[in-house]
Amino acid sequence: MKLTLKIWRQKNAQDKGAMVDYQIDGIEPDMSFLEMLDVFNQDLMSKGGEPVAFDHDCREGICGMCSLYINGEAHGPDRGVTTCQLHMRMFKDGDTITIEPFRAAAFPVIKDLVVNRSAFDRIQHAGGFISVNTSGNTIDANAIPIKKEDADNAFDAAACIGCGACVATCKNSSAMLFVAAKVSQYALLPQGRLEATDRVLNMVAQMDTEGFGNCTNTGACEVECPKGISLENIARMNREYLSASLKG
Amino acid sequence: MALDSKIPNGPIADKWTNYKDHINLVNPANKRNLDVIIVGTGLAGGSAAATLAELGYNVKAFCFQDSPRRAHSIAAQGGINAAKNYQGDGDSTFRLFYDTVKGGDYRAREANVHRLAEVSTNIIDQCVAQGVPLAREYGGLLDNRSFGGALVSRTFYARGQTGQQLLLGAYSAMNRQIGRGKIKMYNRHEMLDLVIVNGKARGIIARNLITGEIERHSAHAVVIASGGYGNVFFLSTNAMGSNATAAWKIHKKGAFFANPCYTQIHPTCIPVSGDHQSKLTLMSESLRNDGRIWVPAKLEDAQAIREGKKKPTDLTEAERDYYLERRYPAFGNLVPRDVASRAAKERCDAGYGVNKTGEAVYLDFAAAIQRYGKEQVLIHHLDANDKELIIKLGTEVVSNKYGNLFQMYYKIVDEDPYKTPMMIYPAVHYTMGGTWVDYNLQTTIPGCFSIGESNFSDHGANRLGASALMQGLADGYFVLPYTIGDYLSPDIKMGPISTDTPEFAAAEKNVKDQIERFMNTNGTHSVDYFHRKLGKIMWDKVGMARNEKGLNEAIAEIAALREEFYKDVKIPGVANGFNQELEKATRVADFLELGELFAKDALHRNESCGGHFREEYQTPEGEAQRDDENFAYVAAWEYTGKPSDAVLHKEPLVFDNVKLVQRNYK
Numbered sequence: 001m002k003l004t005l006k007i008w009r010q011k012n013a014q015d016k017g018a019m020v021d022y023q024i025d026g027i028e029p030d031m032s033f034l035e036m037l038d039v040f041n042q043d044l045m046s047k048g049g050e051p052v053a054f055d056h057d058c059r060e061g062i063c064g065m066c067s068l069y070i071n072g073e074a075h076g077p078d079r080g081v082t083t084c085q086l087h088m089r090m091f092k093d094g095d096t097i098t099i100e101p102f103r104a105a106a107f108p109v110i111k112d113l114v115v116n117r118s119a120f121d122r123i124q125h126a127g128g129f130i131s132v133n134t135s136g137n138t139i140d141a142n143a144i145p146i147k148k149e150d151a152d153n154a155f156d157a158a159a160c161i162g163c164g165a166c167v168a169t170c171k172n173s174s175a176m177l178f179v180a181a182k183v184s185q186y187a188l189l190p191q192g193r194l195e196a197t198d199r200v201l202n203m204v205a206q207m208d209t210e211g212f213g214n215c216t217n218t219g220a221c222e223v224e225c226p227k228g229i230s231l232e233n234i235a236r237m238n239r240e241y242l243s244a245s246l247k248g
Numbered sequence: 249m250a251l252d253s254k255i256p257n258g259p260i261a262d263k264w265t266n267y268k269d270h271i272n273l274v275n276p277a278n279k280r281n282l283d284v285i286i287v288g289t290g291l292a293g294g295s296a297a298a299t300l301a302e303l304g305y306n307v308k309a310f311c312f313q314d315s316p317r318r319a320h321s322i323a324a325q326g327g328i329n330a331a332k333n334y335q336g337d338g339d340s341t342f343r344l345f346y347d348t349v350k351g352g353d354y355r356a357r358e359a360n361v362h363r364l365a366e367v368s369t370n371i372i373d374q375c376v377a378q379g380v381p382l383a384r385e386y387g388g389l390l391d392n393r394s395f396g397g398a399l400v401s402r403t404f405y406a407r408g409q410t411g412q413q414l415l416l417g418a419y420s421a422m423n424r425q426i427g428r429g430k431i432k433m434y435n436r437h438e439m440l441d442l443v444i445v446n447g448k449a450r451g452i453i454a455r456n457l458i459t460g461e462i463e464r465h466s467a468h469a470v471v472i473a474s475g476g477y478g479n480v481f482f483l484s485t486n487a488m489g490s491n492a493t494a495a496w497k498i499h500k501k502g503a504f505f506a507n508p509c510y511t512q513i514h515p516t517c518i519p520v521s522g523d524h525q526s527k528l529t530l531m532s533e534s535l536r537n538d539g540r541i542w543v544p545a546k547l548e549d550a551q552a553i554r555e556g557k558k559k560p561t562d563l564t565e566a567e568r569d570y571y572l573e574r575r576y577p578a579f580g581n582l583v584p585r586d587v588a589s590r591a592a593k594e595r596c597d598a599g600y601g602v603n604k605t606g607e608a609v610y611l612d613f614a615a616a617i618q619r620y621g622k623e624q625v626l627i628h629h630l631d632a633n634d635k636e637l638i639i640k641l642g643t644e645v646v647s648n649k650y651g652n653l654f655q656m657y658y659k660i661v662d663e664d665p666y667k668t669p670m671m672i673y674p675a676v677h678y679t680m681g682g683t684w685v686d687y688n689l690q691t692t693i694p695g696c697f698s699i700g701e702s703n704f705s706d707h708g709a710n711r712l713g714a715s716a717l718m719q720g721l722a723d724g725y726f727v728l729p730y731t732i733g734d735y736l737s738p739d740i741k742m743g744p745i746s747t748d749t750p751e752f753a754a755a756e757k758n759v760k761d762q763i764e765r766f767m768n769t770n771g772t773h774s775v776d777y778f779h780r781k782l783g784k785i786m787w788d789k790v791g792m793a794r795n796e797k798g799l800n801e802a803i804a805e806i807a808a809l810r811e812e813f814y815k816d817v818k819i820p821g822v823a824n825g826f827n828q829e830l831e832k833a834t835r836v837a838d839f840l841e842l843g844e845l846f847a848k849d850a851l852h853r854n855e856s857c858g859g860h861f862r863e864e865y866q867t868p869e870g871e872a873q874r875d876d877e878n879f880a881y882v883a884a885w886e887y888t889g890k891p892s893d894a895v896l897h898k899e900p901l902v903f904d905n906v907k908l909v910q911r912n913y914k
Binding site for chain 2: 031039046049050053057081110118126133134138161191
């Protein structure tokens, strides 16, 4: 396949940045999108250019490190995948592909397609945990039975990989789906109920501090989420937040 | 220097308890005056960081990723072992200990493995208390599955994302401590050297990967939890960034490196599709619970399939060779990984491979779908003759258990594994070898500890499935927090350690010189060019089957490649900024040394054991032939200037509780 790539190039956080056009040939449908970028970078370097910086690590869709806004969609045109799982068979010979970083005020660009998502970590620091010590001297794991349905729903929420596609997709750059996933996971489990009130208040407060926007229920985040985190989690978080606010 | 493993005296079941009763403790007020550096935030590093911070130490944690949550433990799929015996199927601490020593082909240290089995049950309690959503049965209790090399169901899991959920549990425990200010987190930082002051590890030199700044960080102890070195093969199931640099740097500063040749080639990975391949994807071993592995029984069928003239579903039962069930009737598809991998290679080498490259076998779920479907029909009182319904319901059960893996396969290969068998082939996955540590998990450098995959101690020559997660969390949550206190107790009055010393300056200069050298080489080839070449040498000559001639060639070729690398590598961009090529260069430089030591170790070990298979040493049936008389020891290598000059130290392995026999899974 022969492709035209339009890629966001930005030297560092201070640089203004711009889209730059490139041509590439010899791309095979079995390549992953990031392997295509590997080939492209090797080619670029052999011509004396500086390779395009992009985040990636596990390349199997679980670490959440890869990002990329491809042809106007977070993680590209396929559904239920991260960019590293996107394959070139989703594109045609002669296509033009636009590649940009995940854009949000809370995700400043570090270089080219690499952004800083530490705001997500700081939200987790504010309450994304259950306050048990890690001594191992707790009760037996089977002492509290948990309904399979609740455990499964908690798992579905916990499957979030923290990639930031929800934020990049949202017209308001809202982090509600990300925060709601963690709030829901713990809200659904008896172990997490004890601190539910503080958790939701603190995490939402931190989310606002970081400069993420409001949720206006467009549902775009759910569509682009590579792990299928459901909007129901946002509804659950809103209920948790409301009842916490009333208590507070 | 004689190796002292510091294994406590007494009966094996009492060693750890007695030991804990008699070590030195640090009182809570004094812990506040002690700093600990932890490099790596996977299951081992993350759990250690959280626990040490909770105990009161000041922790500085480092990871090269943009968040500790991304460490490659996240990708572990299948599960975590624990001797809970919830299933009442005969499991016990001793049995988990025994299975692990046997699975490791009798090349692990008994005392460490027993301790691992002892604390395994605590891990599950801990994780449930942290809100880790492990799989449950309809009665609300935890579910288990079975894994290779065991006759009991002791594996706890969270669908196909067990590593993710356990890591996020450790990450949540870290977050609590980061929020309290007890852990200072350094994301996007890479450790590039260890600083030793008066014979003790007292700090590290790290590069800030965003600004390129070279930073000095001091502490009273340094813990390496940087994972394994599988990426020495270029293609592996490791993450792209997984590297051996932290472990290798401490090796060059005096930490012995043990058993580098013990590498696990995982039997169920998605086969290589082309030259552009950047990494390999694992399909969890848990799939072997329900999937049956086969190749065509006749060569002409294999050839027809390779040429696209036949499909796997065209072949009748009689035309298939379920070779694991045939060769190992007792364990069948659940033989340990090393055995399963070699059996796949044997069939493919004999011409029975089923993809274009001839390097793939089938993993088939048709029988499992039928079996589960029939069960569902009975449970729900439905029409037992409705074949389509049976397939539909069976597919749902399989999807519930392995849905994410099937989806992953579909996205990569573009074939639906519910309808046609998966194609799989072995790939480099885990390294049992690593930094030598004593019972305290301390390396041969005082104050420098090594935990999780980066040490060598628990898995011998082959790791059993679902044991890596167990070991990482055991080391971090329950072992290191005790042993490091014993080491730190004399340091309570020391106060903060200055970084303004000649030792820090010298280490920093060393790092800066290396970076400058890379930036100024201005060669003609990229880092990947050399890394791929190294990987090819390793896979061809130091891979699943090794022999003396090939290993000698590999040693020479790697040394030559290393020389070429330093002369001809090209690093674009700048050193004082974000530069991914430079990051790769520093990592590959270390792989180019480690690979040579790896081959040297494989050459010296004139036996086959676990993941180390020397073609010269095999039984008439082609199984690994150990030599317990001459090789029942840990090979711990001391760095003396270059890999070829490494000096061998032997730690004899003593087996008081397990009888050494040839592993038999028939």
